[in-house]
Structure formats: C-alpha cells, structure tokens
Amino acid sequence: MSSALSPFHPIHLCQPDPGKSCSACCGLYNWKDHSRAALESILAMQTELLSVHLPEGTIDAYRAAREKKLKNTKLCHDIYNCEFIGFLNQDHTRVGCLAHPAVNNGRDFRDLCLYGHEICHNHFCPAYSCLSIIEQTSVVLSIDDWYLYGLTITDIDLVKDFFKHVENRIGDSIKEKHIRQPEAQRALKDFFMLKLHWPYKARQPRLGKYYFTQTEYAIARIEYHKRWGILPSIYDSILVSLESDFASVEELRTAERMIEEKILLFIHACGLV
Numbered sequence: 107m108s109s110a111l112s113p114f115h116p117i118h119l120c121q122p123d124p125g126k127s128c129s130a131c132c133g134l135y136n137w138k139d140h141s142r143a144a145l146e147s148i149l150a151m152q153t154e155l156l157s158v159h160l161p162e163g164t165i166d167a168y169r170a171a172r173e174k175k176l177k178n179t180k181l182c183h184d185i186y187n188c189e190f191i192g193f194l195n196q197d198h199t200r201v202g203c204l205a206h207p208a209v210n211n212g213r214d215f216r217d218l219c220l221y222g223h224e225i226c227h228n229h230f231c232p233a234y235s236c237l238s239i240i241e242q243t244s245v246v247l248s249i250d251d252w253y254l255y256g257l258t259i260t261d262i263d264l265v266k267d268f269f270k271h272v273e274n275r276i277g278d279s280i281k282e283k284h285i286r287q288p289e290a291q292r293a294l295k296d297f298f299m300l301k302l303h304w305p306y307k308a309r310q311p312r313l314g315k316y317y318f319t320q321t322e323y324a325i326a327r328i329e330y331h332k333r334w335g336i337l338p339s340i341y342d343s344i345l346v347s348l349e350s351d352f353a354s355v356e357e358l359r360t361a362e363r364m365i366e367e368k369i370l371l372f373i374h375a376c377g378l379v
Contacts, residue, residue: 115234119259120202122246127200128256131231133187134201135256137178138311142253144178149201151175153192156204165218181311182318186220201252236262241269244285248294258298261314264347268297271341271369276378284376293375297368300348306361308351315346328352341365 121127128134137144152172159168172189180187190205203226205215216223233242237259245265249255258265273279284290308317308326316323326346330338334355339345341362352358373379 115230117239117242117246119231119233119242119246121200122255124195125199125250126252126255127194127202128252128259129188129191129201129203130256130260131229132191132203133185134191135313136181136185136187138181139178140181140313145253146198148176148178149192150198152189153204156190156192160204160210160215181313182321182323184321185323188219188221190215190219199252201256231260232262233259237265240280240282240285241265243282244269244280244294245298247285248291249298250295254298254302257301257314261301261347263315263343264298264301267341267343267347268369268372272373275369276373278378280376284378287376289375290372293368293372297365297372300364300368304348304350306348306350306352306357308349312349314349315343328358334358 119128134140134145137148155168155171155175159165159171169189188203190203191201192204194200194202194204194209203209203216205218206226207214214223216226219226221229237245242259245255245259249258269280285294311318312326315325317326326349328338328342328345328350330336330342336355339358339362344365345358345361350361352361
C-alpha cells in the first residue's frame with residue numbers, strides 16, 4: 107500500500123514505527139504452520155534470495171530457488187502468498203515488501219507480483235476503516251513485535267470486542283490519555299498475548315475466527331447450546347477470535363474468567379476504578 111498518510115488514514119498501520127510492521131494482506135500468515143519460527147524462516151529465506159535475484163532481474167531463478175527451499179504448505183490455496191515479502195532491516199523487526207521502490211532506490215518491482223503496483227499502492231485493509239483511531243492507536247502502542255502486531259491489528263473482532271466490554275464496564279469511552287499510560291499499554295499487551303499462548307486453541311488449522319479447507323475458508327462457531335445446553339458466552343467473539351475449542355463447559359468458564367481478568371486489569375491500569 108501507499109507509504110503516504112491521508113486525513114482519512116492518519117495512522118500508517120502497515121508500517122507504524124521502526125520496531126514493527128504488518129504484511130498480513132500479503133499472505134504472511136497463510137501457511138499451515140504460521141508459527142513465529144516458521145514465518146521467520148520463510149521471510150529470512152526470501153530476503154536472502156531476493157537480495158541477489160531482484161537487482162539482477164533473475165526472477166525465474168528466484169522463484170525456482172524459493173520453491174526448492176519452501177518447507178511449508180498454504181493454509182488456503184485461493185489466498186495469495188506474496189513471494190516478495192521479507193525483512194526490511196537487519197534486526198528482523200520489520201516485515202514488508204522487498205519489491206517496493208522505497209527499498210530499491212526508487213525502482214518499483216511490484217508489477218512482478220500477482221496484484222501489481224497499483225493494487226498494492228492503493229489497498230487499505232479493513233483495520234483502517236473498522237477500527238477507531240483509539241483502537242488503532244492502542245494496538246500500535248501496546249505491541250512491539252511484528253508477529254503479534256500483524257495477528258492483532260487484523261483481528262477486528264478481538265480488538266473491538268475487548269474495548270466494547272471495557273467501555274460497557276466503565277460506562278464511558280476510552281480516551282487517548284488512558285492508552286498513553288505505560289501500565290495500560292502493558293495490560294493491553296497482556297490481553298493480546300493470549301493469541302500466542304491461549305490454552306484452549308483448536309488443533310485444526312485456524313487463523314483467528316476463520317477455519318480453512320484447501321480452497322475455502324469460513325467463520326468458526328462455538329456450539330454452546332448443542333454441546334452444553336447453554337446460551338452463548340458474552341465473550342463469544344473474543345473466544346472465537348482466540349481459536350477456542352473447549353472440551354467441557356468447565357474449560358469455557360475458566361476461559362471466560364481469564365478474559366474477565368484481562369479486562370479488569372486494563373481498567374485498573376487506566377485508573378478507571
């Protein structure tokens with residue numbers, strides 16, 4: 107997408123700061139094994155190969171070499187995994203487009219990819235329009251690594267539902283002065299970290315609320331009434347976003363208490379109790 111900001115999109119969610127970035131729209135997480143280690147391996151491999159083949163224009167050779175080195179399989183075959191994403195800095199803290207003119211002395215290689223430079227330049231993911239500025243700012247300020255940041259900023263339901271429950275609890279909206287507090291940022295990150303360490307994560311391939319077949323994806327559901335004869339959890343959207351699969355109603359209740367604890371921790375950190 108464009109590196110320029112606009113009045114409609116004042117926060118650059120793709121590349122918000124030197125410490126992190128997101129390439130989810132480029133298919134970064136569209137692998138059956140989309141663990142941090144697996145993605146780091148793919149990104150490092152593509153970065154190394156492109157550093158040689160892109161300047162020389164030997165793209166066919168790059169694609170052949172990449173295919174030989176890939177040890178992963180796509181999560182959904184109909185979603186494009188861009189072969190031109192990699193690490194943008196030596197510290198491997200930022201991911202992004204290695205075909206972009208900003209990293210090629212003004213030369214634009216994006217027409218080599220499936221979408222072409224025009225779509226890449228003008229695309230804004232749903233987070234730009236679905237998340238409020240406060241919600242966007244909260245994610246940017248609280249997360250300091252590319253892997254968790256990309257998983258979180260694109261998980262609209264997780265972010266919006268967290269703030270919905272917080273604001274319903276306090277009877278007011280969260281302001282920027284609240285999320286500027288270091289304690290609040292730590293509490294918020296603690297909640298988002300559940301995406302990495304959720305004990306009730308489903309075993310089948312999932313990415314947030316979506317589950318996948320080879321060519322299709324759909325939204326997962328928790329069958330509360332069918333399995334346990336109960337109403338849906340008040341935290342249903344969060345539980346689904348966390349890829350939950352519960353073996354018992356007791357596990358469900360424990361999970362709800364965990365989320366409740368994170369909400370209260372954030373409210374307390376904001377000084378709203």
